[in-house]
Amino acid sequence: MIFIHCPHCGDRNEDEFAYGGDVEHRRPDDPDAMSDAQWCEYIYCVPNTKGWAKEHWWHVRGCSRWILVERNSINNELRRTDEDSDRE
Amino acid sequence: MKYSALNLAWHGLRNHGGWPPAWRHASPKPSYDVIIIGGGGHGLGAAFYLASQHGITNVAVLEKGWIGGGNTARNTMTIRDNFLYPDNARFHRAAVESWHTLSNDLNFNIMLSKRGMTTVLMSDRDLSDAKRMVNTTSLFGAEHRIITLEELRKRLPLAESPERLPIVGGIHHPDVVIARHDAVAWGYARAASKLGVDIVENCEVTDILCDAQGVTGVQTSQGKITTRKLGMAVAGHGKQVAAMADVHLPIESVPLQAMVSTPVKPILDNVVVLRGFNTYFMQSDKGELVMGSAADPYPSYSQRGTPQIPEATIAAILQVFPVFERMQFMRQWAGVLDITYDNSPIISKTEVDGFYVDVAGSGGFKTTPLAAIMHADLIANNRPDPLIEAYGLERFSSGRLILERASYGNR
Numbered sequence: 001m002i003f004i005h006c007p008h009c010g011d012r013n014e015d016e017f018a019y020g021g022d023v024e025h026r027r028p029d030d031p032d033a034m035s036d037a038q039w040c041e042y043i044y045c046v047p048n049t050k051g052w053a054k055e056h057w058w059h060v061r062g063c064s065r066w067i068l069v070e071r072n073s074i075n076n077e078l079r080r081t082d083e084d085s086d087r088e
Numbered sequence: 089m090k091y092s093a094l095n096l097a098w099h100g101l102r103n104h105g106g107w108p109p110a111w112r113h114a115s116p117k118p119s120y121d122v123i124i125i126g127g128g129g130h131g132l133g134a135a136f137y138l139a140s141q142h143g144i145t146n147v148a149v150l151e152k153g154w155i156g157g158g159n160t161a162r163n164t165m166t167i168r169d170n171f172l173y174p175d176n177a178r179f180h181r182a183a184v185e186s187w188h189t190l191s192n193d194l195n196f197n198i199m200l201s202k203r204g205m206t207t208v209l210m211s212d213r214d215l216s217d218a219k220r221m222v223n224t225t226s227l228f229g230a231e232h233r234i235i236t237l238e239e240l241r242k243r244l245p246l247a248e249s250p251e252r253l254p255i256v257g258g259i260h261h262p263d264v265v266i267a268r269h270d271a272v273a274w275g276y277a278r279a280a281s282k283l284g285v286d287i288v289e290n291c292e293v294t295d296i297l298c299d300a301q302g303v304t305g306v307q308t309s310q311g312k313i314t315t316r317k318l319g320m321a322v323a324g325h326g327k328q329v330a331a332m333a334d335v336h337l338p339i340e341s342v343p344l345q346a347m348v349s350t351p352v353k354p355i356l357d358n359v360v361v362l363r364g365f366n367t368y369f370m371q372s373d374k375g376e377l378v379m380g381s382a383a384d385p386y387p388s389y390s391q392r393g394t395p396q397i398p399e400a401t402i403a404a405i406l407q408v409f410p411v412f413e414r415m416q417f418m419r420q421w422a423g424v425l426d427i428t429y430d431n432s433p434i435i436s437k438t439e440v441d442g443f444y445v446d447v448a449g450s451g452g453f454k455t456t457p458l459a460a461i462m463h464a465d466l467i468a469n470n471r472p473d474p475l476i477e478a479y480g481l482e483r484f485s486s487g488r489l490i491l492e493r494a495s496y497g498n499r
Contacts, residue, residue: 002394002395014394014396015394015396018385019385019386019387036485037485040484040485041336043429043484044338044428044429044484045336045337045338046338046340046387048327048339048340048341048387050325050328050341050389073341073387073388073389073390074389074390075390076388076390076392076394
């Protein structure tokens, strides 16, 4: 990985960014409607994808905006990055 | 063949030409009483204890690659028990003790070396945390001691003079040992093979077969094998393997890096921990400085890791030990840890009958013999020993987590 392309700042060193989780791992819309087992699954069972996944990253030591990053967790190769409308 | 001084001398006279292989390379039979997935220390150990303590010898260990080629080969060999919470403290204390007789039990020299660990404390907060840790762990029999600056200087004469750094004291933990990690896998493989266990290398499990009663077997790259009891001792891919049985394990895979310098003559006897920097290092028996620090800041399966970690590790060590400035790097690598939300291991039954897991050790090398003994006991008797009751999968739904800070898999 080493460099992450921030759509606002360009190629920046990866240590300027903080990992913010897989986009598939989203908070359920209605927690009260869930069983304990489903809630437990949401809290503790992260997707932990092996291969390409879309993730939230926070450019915390840069422009401080959230971005979307497509990363291959096998070799940390990056495909494309985008603005993160979910977290803005 | 029993390894002994006499045998060594005899084979020495014959130029070491006649040593038999340490274990049989088996092809899988169509059926076993127990199958263990994963031929690292934990898996081979479980097979050995099933055979030696429970009389179950119709056992196979299936390994995707070669014996001890996974995280057993990627850890930094340090065996410590500075854990804070009662369940962890008890378990890790017993784990350290389980190493002491291992060379004898296996008739294989695992090169256990009692080094002691010295922790350098660099703030008042570190010091008060340390006092709490020392007091807590002493309740469970671990021997920790707060040491003064003078003693710290005596133990670590190579460190930068404490007056130049904000060093406030240290902890000495004499029970810390290191062991040759490869030898642990080889020793277990040899001893288990001798008792009749089949060790099958290059055999990847591609599916876990179940019916309404539970596990019925596994599909592998070397064909289908049936069994009613299946143990999993996989590191790095525990989630993927367990998912084959529709068991969702609450783990995330994060690289933990280590690195070594070129070998030099003996210069450092203790394992050194720099608390404020989350960094530790020691000198191996081969003479290399072995260094490591916190897990990577994001999950990945890359066995290389992010370059920020080695940079920070080396910077930290050079701050306190400028004497190592001219040391040369030889290798750097990462082992992929399966980390649970509470950094504590899972040694447990699952919702599938006959499927047992020993995963997420978060630096599980130090618990190898005890975890293997417990895993074997769990498989043989289908109920957890009191020592591992707290490590069951139920803790995630009941909320009885063991939120341990003393692991390197910190979040």
